[in-house]
Amino acid sequence: MKNSIVVAALGLAFSTGAFAQAGAGTVQRDVNQQQRIEQGLQSGQLNTREAARLENEEAKVQRDQARAMRDGNLSPAEKARLAREQNQVSRDIYREKHDAQTGNPNSASSQRMQADVQRNINQQQRIEQGVQSGSLTTRDAGKLERGEAQVSRREARAGADGQVSAKDQQRVQSAENRQSRRIYRQKHDAQKK
Numbered sequence: 001m002k003n004s005i006v007v008a009a010l011g012l013a014f015s016t017g018a019f020a021q022a023g024a025g026t027v028q029r030d031v032n033q034q035q036r037i038e039q040g041l042q043s044g045q046l047n048t049r050e051a052a053r054l055e056n057e058e059a060k061v062q063r064d065q066a067r068a069m070r071d072g073n074l075s076p077a078e079k080a081r082l083a084r085e086q087n088q089v090s091r092d093i094y095r096e097k098h099d100a101q102t103g104n105p106n107s108a109s110s111q112r113m114q115a116d117v118q119r120n121i122n123q124q125q126r127i128e129q130g131v132q133s134g135s136l137t138t139r140d141a142g143k144l145e146r147g148e149a150q151v152s153r154r155e156a157r158a159g160a161d162g163q164v165s166a167k168d169q170q171r172v173q174s175a176e177n178r179q180s181r182r183i184y185r186q187k188h189d190a191q192k193k
Contacts, residue, residue: 026065026074027128027141029086030148031121033058033093038117040097041110047103048113050096052159055117055152057089062149069142112164116155119176123148126183135187144186147179 037054040046046054064085068078103110127144130136136144154175158168 026069026079026082026086027124027131027145030058030062030065030145031124031128033086033089034117034121034124036090036093036097038114038121040093041103041114041117042105044102044105045097047101047162048107048109048159048164049162050101050103051113051117052156052162054089054093054096055159056156057092058120059149059152059156061085061089062145062152066142066146066149069138069145072137072139072142074138108166109159109162109164112166112169113155113159116158116164116169116172116176119173120148120151120155123151123176123179123183126180126187130183130187140186144179144183147182151175151179 033054037046037051037058041048041051061082065082068074068082074082105111105114127136127141127148131138131141151172154172158164158172164172
């Protein structure tokens, strides 16, 4: 029984569609995590500093995803490692949202962080949609995840002191604009899965 499951899993893993789906699954998980961070900021369960720490963790996962997807596929070991990392971020989001610290969702700093996180969600959804539709290969998604990691790191730096200034947000938005253009170009080039 175990051997037939392993053989079936290996056969599935070696199909092109499975590689794309594997890439898409990790990107969808990023979308979900970003939505939880944004919801925490909006509800006041997260303050700007906590959100920045979580964005830093997200950036690490995205860098690891980019490395794993670089060759165009995800091995079972890579998938398992990424799942462990994402599970850890998920636990940290839960802990941060349920600790005694709270934020002011109406503060200018929180509003800026919320806008930046929402932009992350949108960009991640565009990558996910591209992988699902076949306009992005797993390798393309990996490249774009590297860019998303850079944006998340920039957000983490902006909020590390608990405040996101207008100048900080402007820097983040510039990085997001560059990333948005990359996503567009990758989705509209001639490469297909």
